[in-house]
Every structure is written in structure tokens, then in C-alpha cells.
Amino acid sequence: MLSLRGRGALLAAAAVAVPLHLGLAAAPAAADGGKPGGGVTCPELVPDCDINAEGGGGGGKGEKPKPAGDPGGGGGAGSAKCYIEWDNIGEVPCYDADMGWFNPVGQCYWEILEPQPAKDAADWEWGTAAPASDAERAKGKVYNVTCPGGGRELAGGSTWSLNPPPGFGGGPTAEELAQEAIKKMRLLGADIGSAPKAGKTGLVGMPVWIWNNKAPRTWGPVTASASAPGITVTATANVKKIAYTMGDGGSEVCTTAGTPYEKRFGGQPSPDCGYRYTKTSSSQPGKAFTVTAITTWTVHWAGGGQAGDITTTREAEPAQITIGEAQAVAKP
Incomplete structure (x- = not known):
């Protein structure tokens, strides 16, 4: 770790390699499930933290709690994963006892400089x-910044930041924020439409039309964002495909929303999402086939200098399709 003296020349490099992202000011953390005064102290500048109260021992009076994600802390950083793309390093610990917390923006480790420099320190330059x-x-x-891999330690140094950087204190990763954005979207399965519709009867061998009544939450696009101090991730979801299970053992996969049936189409088959039954539904519960559907959504997200794609699925409310068989009537 570099000494305080002589770091002035390194500040500009640190500002380039690790851009500062100022977010919301940190709020006091609550303890014991949100009840203040529970005796749990979060790491300095961390707006919220989870303390694992099961096993591990420690935590006695006068003992400083270790940050979530520190392997010796008895807790964990949940499902957070951190990666360095430089030199194909791959996954790295989100917390390192010597370097601090991993910041995905710039892919460097940050830790609070101790002691903090005096504002009139002769050997300190605030720089950009x-x-x-x-x-x-x-x-x-003021934070120490360490950038592992490929000689990037030279891009480190020390820098001042109004707020903790992304990931500091075991905060959410960009992908975890993307998952939070997906929750905000409240995506749905298909709103199934069909011809014949409920209450009407189709015929064996005749075209059946299937479609999804399009709305943002059943077809897309839907966009939402989620933020943490220093990082905002925006995600956009669109439907990739809908897999229909037709209730007779058959299925149909549609990559479009399907075309709603109109009387002017007569007995034509659907141009993009249809089916034909080869038997009646008379033996089925309610004398109708139960149609179910699984929608596959693809979500593209970007933020914090990163981007990625997430696939998620949603089930539809079942629909009922009644299929009969034409009867020949003999003339006397």
C-alpha cells in the first residue's frame, strides 16, 4: 500500500481508473430486524448491513463486528459475486482483509484510509x-484504492469520495440490482386468448387460434431501475417465447404474441400461433382441454460500468378450450 506522502502524482491516475460515482448519503443502519439500539454496529459509512446471528461465536461486548463478506465474520455477503475481467482473473472475493471492498466500477478494491489526512496536510493533494x-x-x-492484475496496482492510490463506492460494505452487485429492478416490473405470464373462446365449441381437425393479449406486463417492453449508493442499474424486459401446453398431450411454442382471431378470417389457420386438436375434449374435466403457458422473458440490464442478460419465466392463468366432433346426420 502506498504511503500518504508522494501520492499526489497518483491521484489523477486513480481518478481515471476508478471514476467517482456520487450516490445518496448513507443513512444510519438499524439493528435487530430494524429496531434501533440492538447493539449491532455496521461498518463505517455502510447504510445497511446484515449480521448473521447464528453460530460463529464472537460478537461479545467490546468486540468490533466484522463486515458481512469477511470470511472471519461469521456472516456472509449473500449471493454477491465479484469478478475482474483484466487478464482473465475471473471471480475474486468481494471483501479482502488487506485491500477492502471490491468496487465493480473500475474493478478495484477500496478501503478507508486510516488515519484520515488532515485538511491542511502538507503532503496531501486533493487532486481532481x-x-x-x-x-x-x-x-x-479518503480511500485507499488497489487494482489487482496486469500491473494495475499502479492505477491505484488514494482518493476522496463523498459516498461509499459501489459494493462497499457488501452492498449489492450490479446484477443483484438488476434482479431488484425485475421485481419492480411485476412481469406476468400470457393473458391467453383463443378461438374458439370459452363457452364456444371448436371441432376436431379445425384450426385453433392462440394469442397473448398484449400489454407491457404480458409482452413488454418493461423498464425499471434499482439503485444503491453510487450505482444505478436499468433493466428492460421483453418476451422471447411462449410455450403453450394444449391439454391433449401436445404443445405449441410461439415467438410472437399471436394474432387475435376475427370473424373475417373464417376457417383459416392462424398465421403465427395456432393448433389443431385430433380428438374431442369430452373425456376431460369440465369437458374442455385446459391450456397452460410458460412465458420466457429476457431482461437486458446495464449500470455501474457493466451489462448483462437475465432470463426469467412466468406462468399464465389457464384457459379452457372445448372441442367437439362434427356429426353426420342421415336424411330419411
Whole structure:
């Protein structure tokens, strides 16, 4: 780790390699399931943290709790995963006892510099990250920045930031924020439409039309964002396909929403999403085939200098299709 003296020349490099992203000011963390005063102290500047109260021992009076994600802390950073793309390093710990917390923006580790430099320190240069005022300086912190891999340690150094960087204190990764954005979308399965419709009877061998009544939450696009201090991820979801199970053992996969049937189409088959039954539904419960559907959504997300794709599925409310058989009537 570089000493405080002589870091001025390194600040500009740190500002380029690890851009500062200022987010919301950290709020005091609650303990014991949100009840204040529970005796749990989150890492400094961390707006929220989870403490695993099961097993592990420790945590006695006067013992400083270890941050979630520190392997020795008795807790964990949940499903968070951190990666360095440089030199094909791959997955790395989200917390390192020597380097601090991994920041996915810039893919470097950040830890609070101890002790913090005095504002009038002769050997300290604030550089491009200088706070606007003494009051603002007091609200932020100076961090040591370490960038592993490919000689990128030279891009590290120290920098001041008003807020903790993304990932600091075991905060959510960009992909975890994308999952939060997906929850906000409230995506649905298909709103199944069919001809024949409920209450009407189709015939064996005749075309059956199937479609999804299109709406943003049943077809897309749907866009939502989720944020944490220093990082915002925006995700957009669209339907990739809908797999229909027709109730007679057959299925149909449609990559379009399907075409709603109109009387002017007569006995034509659907141009993009249809089916033909080869037997009647008379032996089925309610004398109708139960049609189910699974919608596959693809979600593209971007934020924090990263991007990715997530696939998720949703089930539809079942629909009923009644199929009869034409009867020949003999003339006397």
C-alpha cells in the first residue's frame, strides 16, 4: 500500500481508473430486524448491513463486528459475486482483509484510509477529487484504492469520495440490482386468448387460434431501475417465447404474441400461433382441454460500468378450450 506522502502524482491516475460515482448519503443502519439500539454496529459509512446471528461465536461486548463478506465474520455477503475481467482473473472475493471492498466500477478494491489526512496536510493533494468545501470534505472519506492484475496496482492510490463506492460494505452487485429492478416490473405470464373462446365449441381437425393479449406486463417492453449508493442499474424486459401446453398431450411454442382471431378470417389457420386438436375434449374435466403457458422473458440490464442478460419465466392463468366432433346426420 502506498504511503500518504508522494501520492499526489497518483491521484489523477486513480481518478481515471476508478471514476467517482456520487450516490445518496448513507443513512444510519438499524439493528435487530430494524429496531434501533440492538447493539449491532455496521461498518463505517455502510447504510445497511446484515449480521448473521447464528453460530460463529464472537460478537461479545467490546468486540468490533466484522463486515458481512469477511470470511472471519461469521456472516456472509449473500449471493454477491465479484469478478475482474483484466487478464482473465475471473471471480475474486468481494471483501479482502488487506485491500477492502471490491468496487465493480473500475474493478478495484477500496478501503478507508486510516488515519484520515488532515485538511491542511502538507503532503496531501486533493487532486481532481477535491471536495467543494470543508463541510463536504468532512462528510466524505479518503480511500485507499488497489487494482489487482496486469500491473494495475499502479492505477491505484488514494482518493476522496463523498459516498461509499459501489459494493462497499457488501452492498449489492450490479446484477443483484438488476434482479431488484425485475421485481419492480411485476412481469406476468400470457393473458391467453383463443378461438374458439370459452363457452364456444371448436371441432376436431379445425384450426385453433392462440394469442397473448398484449400489454407491457404480458409482452413488454418493461423498464425499471434499482439503485444503491453510487450505482444505478436499468433493466428492460421483453418476451422471447411462449410455450403453450394444449391439454391433449401436445404443445405449441410461439415467438410472437399471436394474432387475435376475427370473424373475417373464417376457417383459416392462424398465421403465427395456432393448433389443431385430433380428438374431442369430452373425456376431460369440465369437458374442455385446459391450456397452460410458460412465458420466457429476457431482461437486458446495464449500470455501474457493466451489462448483462437475465432470463426469467412466468406462468399464465389457464384457459379452457372445448372441442367437439362434427356429426353426420342421415336424411330419411
